[in-house]
Amino acid sequence: MRKICTLHLLTTKRMLSFRADREEEVFLTINEIKSVAASSPEAVVNLNETAMALTSRIICRMAFGKRLGRETDRFHDLLLECQAVLANFYFRDHFPLMGWVDHLNGSIARLEKNFNDMDVFYQELIDEHLNPERSNKVQDDIVDILLQLKNENSCSLSLTFDHIKAIVMDIFLAGTETSASAIVWAMTFLIKNQKALKRAQQEVRNAVGNKGKIDEEDLQNFVYLKAVIKESLRLCPVAPLLVPRETIDVCVLNGYKIPKKTLVYVNAWAIGRDPKYWDDPEEFQPERFLGSGIDYKGTNIELIPFGSGRRGCPGMSLGSTTMELALSNILYAFDWKLPEGMKGEDVDTVITPGIVLHKKNVLNLIPRCS
Numbered sequence: 001m002r003k004i005c006t007l008h009l010l011t012t013k014r015m016l017s018f019r020a021d022r023e024e025e026v027f028l029t030i031n032e033i034k035s036v037a038a039s040s041p042e043a044v045v046n047l048n049e050t051a052m053a054l055t056s057r058i059i060c061r062m063a064f065g066k067r068l069g070r071e072t073d074r075f076h077d078l079l080l081e082c083q084a085v086l087a088n089f090y091f092r093d094h095f096p097l098m099g100w101v102d103h104l105n106g107s108i109a110r111l112e113k114n115f116n117d118m119d120v121f122y123q124e125l126i127d128e129h130l131n132p133e134r135s136n137k138v139q140d141d142i143v144d145i146l147l148q149l150k151n152e153n154s155c156s157l158s159l160t161f162d163h164i165k166a167i168v169m170d171i172f173l174a175g176t177e178t179s180a181s182a183i184v185w186a187m188t189f190l191i192k193n194q195k196a197l198k199r200a201q202q203e204v205r206n207a208v209g210n211k212g213k214i215d216e217e218d219l220q221n222f223v224y225l226k227a228v229i230k231e232s233l234r235l236c237p238v239a240p241l242l243v244p245r246e247t248i249d250v251c252v253l254n255g256y257k258i259p260k261k262t263l264v265y266v267n268a269w270a271i272g273r274d275p276k277y278w279d280d281p282e283e284f285q286p287e288r289f290l291g292s293g294i295d296y297k298g299t300n301i302e303l304i305p306f307g308s309g310r311r312g313c314p315g316m317s318l319g320s321t322t323m324e325l326a327l328s329n330i331l332y333a334f335d336w337k338l339p340e341g342m343k344g345e346d347v348d349t350v351i352t353p354g355i356v357l358h359k360k361n362v363l364n365l366i367p368r369c370s
């Protein structure tokens with residue numbers, strides 16, 4: 001799966017080919033926020049929903065070659081249900097002898113229904129892509145690429161339709177919530193730290209002037225914004241325990257003997273806040289990254305929000321570009337205010353437990369057109 005992602009689906013060349021789609025979805029989102037701002041001076045935007053809708057639309061364009069609209073709304077509902085059933089508590093995972101409770105309380109029936117509905121959706125999508133008379137194709141999307149790989153038999157694994165469905169699903173689950181949550185955390189820290197917010201805003205506005213919007217070419221100029229993103233991911237790595245690993249041999253770590261075939265979790269959250277590596281680890285200080293060579297690409301082991309090594313995130317480039325493009329446009333187009341009566345210190349950083357670290361309470365902010 002990872003190999004197919006890195007060699008065929010999420011390569012730099014492919015990422016560039018989807019650039020116009022990403023930019024268009026970000027600009028459409030900015031226009032939607034402008035309509036909210038125009039409706040009333042106190043109208044709030046739910047940043048959690050906005051970010052999730054944006055990242056889902058981007059991945060939908062790349063994966064299926066279509067905009068998230070009426071037809072794909074069905075997919076959106078299925079995806080939300082899928083996220084809910086995955087986050088559910090299953091007795092069988094913790095007390096194998098009590099697995100019958102999951103049947104009794106309907107959890108398994110719900111899981112199976114979602115699985116079947118997803119399967120039908122993906123099969124229709126594959127059939128549509130296989131149709132030689134398909135009319136709306138602009139360029140190859142991820143389903144097209146996977147179907148070509150299947151036909152050419154060019155992967156080490158001979159791909160089936162089930163593999164294709166599983167890969168598209170994985171990309172969706174791994175790519176939407178993570179990027180959306182990371183955008184929300186960055187805005188949360190910025191609204192709590194007005195000095196950093198102003199500095200990031202000044203940087204993007206100075207760099208592009210009256211151009212009206214920021215495209216991907218401009219992103220290379222945003223040194224401070226990139227530091228904001230690193231600092232936000234240090235404090236809130238959205239996949240805090242990365243992906244679990246299994247030891248292939250006995251090893252000794254800090255004097256602890258770890259047997260072969262042990263499930264190991266890497267705590268990226270604790271590493272990012274370790275006082276051995278970070279001064280004032282609990283403070284949001286993007287400046288710590290200015291002039292420092294520390295990056296999140298996996299070589300600086302004190303900052304690993306995208307993991308590291310062979311299992312490191314294959315969507316890192318897409319995830320960081322999406323974050324930079326969304327945040328820079330959000331800061332460029334609007335001045336952001338807290339709802340009446342709220343101060344920065346009232347904005348909480350409470351998290352919901354789960355594979356992806358979400359802000360528990362919605363981030364509602366008032367946009368004012370700049």
Ligand code: HEM
Nearest residue numbers: 002174175178179239242243306307308311312313315319
């Ligand atoms: C801010 C955005 C993102 C963050 C913070 C993030 C973080 C991570 C992390 C920590 C892992 C586990 C790495 C490890 O254990 O070493 C991971 C795996 C993965 N990510 Fe991301 N990710 C992001 C965006 C994306 C995007 C946009 C995609 C695809 C479109 C993606 C696809 C994947 C996949 C397929 C895996 C599983 C790789 C495997 O099983 O080996 N991610 N991600």
